[in-house]
Amino acid sequence: MAATRKPTAPRKATKKAARPKAAVRPPARDDEVGALFKAARFQETTSDISRALGLRSFLGKKVGRWVLHAATPSPTEGHAVDLVLNGAHQPGGLEYGTKHRFVTVDALARDLAAALKDLQRLAKDDELLKCPECKLRYVIQKEGKRGTFLSCEGMTRIHRRVEGMRIKDVACRGTSTRIPAVVIHT
Numbered sequence: 474m475a476a477t478r479k480p481t482a483p484r485k486a487t488k489k490a491a492r493p494k495a496a497v498r499p500p501a502r503d504d505e506v507g508a509l510f511k512a513a514r515f516q517e518t519t520s521d522i523s524r525a526l527g528l529r530s531f532l533g534k535k536v537g538r539w540v541l542h543a544a545t546p547s548p549t550e551g552h553a554v555d556l557v558l559n560g561a562h563q564p565g566g567l568e569y570g571t572k573h574r575f576v577t578v579d580a581l582a583r584d585l586a587a588a589l590k591d592l593q594r595l596a597k598d599d600e601l602l603k604c605p606e607c608k609l610r611y612v613i614q615k616e617g618k619r620g621t622f623l624s625c626e627g628m629t630r631i632h633r634r635v636e637g638m639r640i641k642d643v644a645c646r647g648t649s650t651r652i653p654a655v656v657i658h659t
């Protein structure tokens with residue numbers, strides 16, 4: 474009796490049997506953060522080193538010269554996620570305008586859509602992101618004695634020559650209160 478070989482059934486996408494667990498498994502809630510940003514069409518940009526430290530990073534879509542950037546800080550920092558506009562189109566660098574800080578993963582799940590809408594609005598019409606003083610540069614997140622504020626990105630030390638003398642100065646001292654520096658979602 475010739476055993477006829479049945480044609481192989483089309484490969485079915487079977488659920489993968491439990492993935493081998495990494496040595497350092499992120500906590501379950503961390504997976505939820507990843508899923509929320511994936512659903513919002515962000516791309517994860519976490520490096521291996523960051524992941525080992527419990528930090529994660531996601532880039533969202535570009536809006537004009539801006540890109541949405543989300544980062545989970547170190548677990549010891551006491552909040553879940555920060556979402557802010559970034560001008561560099563890559564993780565890190567300066568953070569422009571309002572930062573949305575989600576204290577819990579539940580707050581992120583609840584308010585992410587509204588926060589994205591807010592930042593996309595700012596990015597589309599970025600007059601509100603401009604420094605009210607020089608009206609040229611944009612305002613960035615700065616930490617001060619009284620907490621976070623928005624300061625002109627020109628507030629960096631420059632060297633200027635006045636009557637032959639080199640003096641230290643800043644390009645612009647503008648700050649902005651036209652938009653909130655931080656919106657906290659609890």
Ligand SMILES: [Zn+2]
Binds near residue numbers: 605607625645
């Ligand atoms: Zn300025």
